[in-house]
Amino acid sequence: PRYQQKIALIRELKKLDADLVIVDLDAGAHLNTLDFFRMTETNGVVVITPERTSIDNAFKFIRAAVFRRIERFYQSPEVGQLLRKNETIDQFLGAIEGAPVFDSRTKEHVQQEVIALVQAFKPKIMVNKVQNAYEAKVASNILSKYCRESLRVEPDDLGYLPFDDTVKEAVNSGIPFIATRPQLQISRCVSDIANRLGYF
Numbered sequence: 001p002r003y004q005q006k007i008a009l010i011r012e013l014k015k016l017d018a019d020l021v022i023v024d025l026d027a028g029a030h031l032n033t034l035d036f037f038r039m040t041e042t043n044g045v046v047v048i049t050p051e052r053t054s055i056d057n058a059f060k061f062i063r064a065a066v067f068r069r070i071e072r073f074y075q076s077p078e079v080g081q082l083l084r085k086n087e088t089i090d091q092f093l094g095a096i097e098g099a100p101v102f103d104s105r106t107k108e109h110v111q112q113e114v115i116a117l118v119q120a121f122k123p124k125i126m127v128n129k130v131q132n133a134y135e136a137k138v139a140s141n142i143l144s145k146y147c148r149e150s151l152r153v154e155p156d157d158l159g160y161l162p163f164d165d166t167v168k169e170a171v172n173s174g175i176p177f178i179a180t181r182p183q184l185q186i187s188r189c190v191s192d193i194a195n196r197l198g199y200f
Helices: 003-015 033-036 052-072 077-084 089-098 104-120 135-149 166-173 185-197
Strands: 045-048 124-128 156-162
Touching: 003 089, 003 156, 033 052, 045 052, 045 135, 052 077, 052 135, 077 089, 089 104, 089 156, 124 135, 156 185, 166 185
Parallel strands: 045 124, 124 156
Antiparallel strands: none
16 A cells, blocks of 8 residues: 555554454565554564574564664654664664764653663564474574564563464364364463453
C-alpha cells in the first residue's frame, strides 16, 4: 500500500471492536512490515527457529524496528542521517553527543528521549520447531543478549512450540490441532503462550 493507505489501515485496525487482532507479517525488514509491527509497543511477537541464521535475521529485524521507531518519533533529517551511520544504540547516542547541529542541552534531551523510546519497546520472542525447552531457551537467550547489548532492548520470552508433524496434518485438514488433540505437548505450549499474552 501507499504510505497514506497504510496509515489509514493501521488507524482502522486500532479501532476494531475486538478482543484480539492478529496481523501476520512477512519476514524481512521493509518499511510496511516495520510499521505494522510497530502498531503496538508491547505485543509484537518475533518468531524464530533455533538456528543461527534465524536468530541473526530476527535481531536485524528488531534493530530495524527500533531505529524506525526513533526515526518516526523525530521525523528529522538529521536524526535519520545519524541512524543510518550507526549500528547500535550506544553508537547512535555517541553520534548525537558529537553532532555539531545540536547544542549541549538538546543533545542531553534527545539522548534521554532515545533511551526512553528503546526501553519502552518490548518485543516478544517465540521459538518455533524446537526439539525441547532447553533448545528454545538457548535461542531466546542469545537473541535477548544481542538486543540488550546492542539496542538496550529487553525482549520478553513468550514461549516455544516443539517440532510436530501434527501441524502439517492440521494445515492440510483445515482443523486446528489444539481442538482435535489438546493433550499434545504442542497444544499445551499454544495454551501457555495464549496465557502469557493474556488471552486465555
